[in-house]
Every structure is written in structure tokens, then in C-alpha cells.
Amino acid sequence: MPAGPKLTILAQMPASAPDNARGARWSILALLFVCRASLGLQFQTLGSVADPLVAQFGFGYTEIGTLIGLFMLPGLLLSMPAGWAGRHASDRRLVSTGLLVMALGGGIAAAAQGFGLLALGRLVTGAGFVFATLYFTKMVVDWFAGLELATALGILVMSWPFGIAAGQVGHAWLAAAFDWRAAFIVASACCAAGAAAVALAYRSPPTTAAAAGPAATAMPRDELLLTLLAAAIWGLFNAGYVVYLSFAPKVLVASGLGATKAATVISIASWVMILSVTVAGRIADRTGRHAAVLCTCLAVGIVSLLLLPHSDWAIVLSLAFGLFGAAPAGIIMSLTGQSMAPQRRAFGMGVFLSFYFLIVTAAPPIAGWLFDWTGKPFTAILLAAGLFAAAGLGFLAFEPLKRSLARDVA
Numbered sequence: 001m002p003a004g005p006k007l008t009i010l011a012q013m014p015a016s017a018p019d020n021a022r023g024a025r026w027s028i029l030a031l032l033f034v035c036r037a038s039l040g041l042q043f044q045t046l047g048s049v050a051d052p053l054v055a056q057f058g059f060g061y062t063e064i065g066t067l068i069g070l071f072m073l074p075g076l077l078l079s080m081p082a083g084w085a086g087r088h089a090s091d092r093r094l095v096s097t098g099l100l101v102m103a104l105g106g107g108i109a110a111a112a113q114g115f116g117l118l119a120l121g122r123l124v125t126g127a128g129f130v131f132a133t134l135y136f137t138k139m140v141v142d143w144f145a146g147l148e149l150a151t152a153l154g155i156l157v158m159s160w161p162f163g164i165a166a167g168q169v170g171h172a173w174l175a176a177a178f179d180w181r182a183a184f185i186v187a188s189a190c191c192a193a194g195a196a197a198v199a200l201a202y203r204s205p206p207t208t209a210a211a212a213g214p215a216a217t218a219m220p221r222d223e224l225l226l227t228l229l230a231a232a233i234w235g236l237f238n239a240g241y242v243v244y245l246s247f248a249p250k251v252l253v254a255s256g257l258g259a260t261k262a263a264t265v266i267s268i269a270s271w272v273m274i275l276s277v278t279v280a281g282r283i284a285d286r287t288g289r290h291a292a293v294l295c296t297c298l299a300v301g302i303v304s305l306l307l308l309p310h311s312d313w314a315i316v317l318s319l320a321f322g323l324f325g326a327a328p329a330g331i332i333m334s335l336t337g338q339s340m341a342p343q344r345r346a347f348g349m350g351v352f353l354s355f356y357f358l359i360v361t362a363a364p365p366i367a368g369w370l371f372d373w374t375g376k377p378f379t380a381i382l383l384a385a386g387l388f389a390a391a392g393l394g395f396l397a398f399e400p401l402k403r404s405l406a407r408d409v410a
Helices: 019-048 050-057 061-070 074-085 091-110 115-144 149-157 159-177 180-201 208-212 221-254 259-287 290-306 311-325 329-333 335-339 342-374 378-409
Strands: none
Touching (some): 019 050, 019 159, 019 180, 074 115, 115 342, 159 221, 221 259, 221 335, 290 329, 290 378, 329 335, 335 378
């Protein structure tokens, strides 16, 4: 890379790379998908057992929203240190450690007798999540940069709703059949198993070191601005999704559905996302029309949110949200590959996640406060719709900003 500031150059696996190295990336992606699903499973514990916690401890939904948001809070403090840690430890070790810390946090929450230990457990789990999610993403970008990146990141990102959907169904069943603590115990066991699988089976791409050069701990102005905008878009999108997951079942219950049926209906969106995000990323990669695909999907998603109180359409609306509203996830995440150079990828992902966590941490408590203030869970869904709209506007601003910065460099 020439001296001086320059917009991101994606490190591509050269055409001369061995066929087995190029083919291995899909096996690696499958491994990372399965292991990363435990992150969504662990996150969803609190949302799925909210009603038993309210009944046992007398929490309000502001407190439930706070506990949900605490999972993201450590990212505000730890994302930058997590990025720096890549200079001293391998991606494999950092992901495995993050998953083990998540297992520990779930164990603490399972032992809770009130808000304090639940909060501590969520914070510890969130600390492990920071390291795991940063280096899971970096691993895929290292393997796929320049090679169907939106598709690959779409598949990786879908491990999160896959874990969440499994939690929406499984955690509710565990809480009913055993106790709310069982949800945290099972999720922690899955995190520990994922840590072992990554430690034993992951390997780095053969071209990473040569392509990236020495790791850096600073970013030029152009990359920093693009990274912050990409983080804002990803944060707004995920904040809307988290608020939807947390409060959409309450909207359906208020409309007359039973709690178990409402949770099952909302989980449909997370299940179909596993397919739709991959398809949307593939279409965007093949056509090059990333903005058009994203805006169309977000528009349908916003409409499905606004119509959610019509419980007679609940299944159709959940399908529409999963098939369209959440589909641009991989397209948004592919902005990370356009925002930072390979040698600054670990540090850049730390910057990215710091801003992302700031947005996602704030959203659930605000949504819970709106619910408590109005007594209507649909006000939280209106917030989610606004967050999705803001993410779309941010995405439309990304390419013009990138072109403007390129002119400044020239």
C-alpha cells in the first residue's frame, strides 16, 4: 500500500491461490456459523424469560429493557482494547476466550436472586461477546475479502438470528418445563462447546499475513469516517431488530394472542432470515445494486412493523419482516470491507464496534421506557421502525461520502 492516506484496498485472495485454500473458506464459514449461533442463543435468554423474571422479582419493563441492553454495554469500553488485542493473540484464541467468558456470564445469571447478579451476568456475557463478535467478523473478512463478501457476511450474520430463533422457542420451553435458570445454563453450555470447536478446528487463510502486512493501531481520517458511518448504520439496524425481538411478542399479546403463540409467531422472522439474508447478499453481489436491494427490503420491513397490531396478519407480517426487513444485514456488514485496509482491520473493527454498541445499548432501555410510559408496547415498535428508516438513510449516504473522500485524497 503506498505511503500516505488512501481509501481502503480490499485484500483479495489471489487467483493463483491453491484451489483447496479457496474452497476451504466455505468449510471455515460453516464452522464459524455454528459456533457463532451460541451468541444469539445466549443473548436471547433474558428476553425469553422476561415474564418469569417479572413475576418472580417484580421488575418493570424498563428494568427488563435495561438488562437486555446491558449485554451490549461492555462494547462501549472493550471494543478498542479488543481490537488492540489482535496484536498479541491469534483470532482463534480471542474468539475461544470470548465464548468461554460468555459461558461464565450465563452461569452468573443462572445463580441470580435479583437484579444485581442478573446485571453482572449480562455484563460479563457482553464482555465475552465483544471479543467473539469482533474476531468472528474479522475471520470471515480475512477469508472472503473480494470474494462474495456480502454473501459470506450475510451467512455469518444469520448465525445470530438462528441462535435467537432457537432461543425464542427453546428458552421459553425450558422456562416452562424446568425453570428460567435452565435457559442460561443451556446457552452457556453451547458457548463452551463453541469455544472448543473454534480452538480445535479453525485455521487462518494462507494469504492473510502477506496481504495485510503488520497490524496497525491508527486509522487515516478517510477510513475513520467511513468506519464510523458503517458502524452507525449497523447499530441502527441491529437496534431496530433487538427492539422488535424484545417487544413484538408483547404487541401480539396485547392484541389477543397467548404468550407462547406470540413468541412462536415472532420467531418465524428469525428462522426465515437465515435464508433471506443470504439471498439478499447474493443478489446484491451479482447485480451490484446494493442500495436498491437494501432500500426495498427496509421499506417492506418498516410496513410490516407498522401493521403489527393487526394480529390476524401476525404470521404474514412476521414472514414479511424476516424475508425483507432483516434481509440487508449482510449488505450492511459488507461496508466494513470497504471502510478499512487489511492491516487496520482488527483495530478498525474495534472502532466500528465501539460506535455500534453505543447505539444498540441505548435502544432497549428507551423502548422499555416508552412501553412503561404509554402502557402500549406498540410504541417500542414505532421506535424500531424509526431506527430502520435511519439505517436506510445512512446507507444511502455511504457511497457519496466515499466518493467525496476519494476526491479529497486525489
